Amino acid sequence: MTDDANAPWLIVGLGNPGPEYAANRHNIGFMVVDLLAERMRGSFKRAQKAQAQVVEGRMGPPGPENRRVILVKPMSYMNLSGGPVTALRDFYKVPTAHVVAVHDELDIDYATLRLKLGGGDNGHNGLKSMTKAMTAEYHRVRCGIGRPPGRMQVADFVLKDFSSTERKELDWFVDRAADSVECLVAEGLERAQSAYNS
DSSP states (O other): OOOOTTSOEEEEEOOOOSGGGTTBGGGHHHHHHHHHHHHTTOOOEEOSSSSEEEEEEEESSSSTTOEEEEEEEESSOGGGTHHHHHHHHHHTTOOGGGEEEEEEETTSOTTOEEEEESOOOTTOHHHHHHHHHHOSOSEEEEEEOOOOSTTOOHHHHHTSBOOHHHHHHHHHHHHHHHHHHHHHHHHOHHHHHHHHOO
């Protein structure tokens, strides 16, 4: 697999399938790729080669920055995301450095973004599964959700819907995260970090 500048990008929104999880904090990755699909005027279809839903299309301005992308929502549940992602990476011949995981991040304040390449999983089961399946050298768009209040367990916190206060900013946050993915794909990590890391 060549790390070719013209190779396609795989944009993976991490989340859990099913309506009961749709508005959970853990599903912000799904929310971001849903918005990207809307911008690309695409609708998710069942992947032939993996337990996932995909949209294929182009991202970025017309010209040399315009990239072929595959948006992915694994349908395997969060802790098994690595299997479908690796199958699609191989099927579409995507270099690992062109894989982007969009996910919730506990150690960043709510509505804050951080983009990076590689690194640990910080206890995130989706990242853990992806890293185990294909190494850690993929991009991450880390969407801050903050820490649980009081003594609430992390597992309970991430599987709860955003609070009414958080929901006031949620559309803006998801929109900004989608912008950061487009910037990363078209202009590279450094440019995206300087524009969106806060």
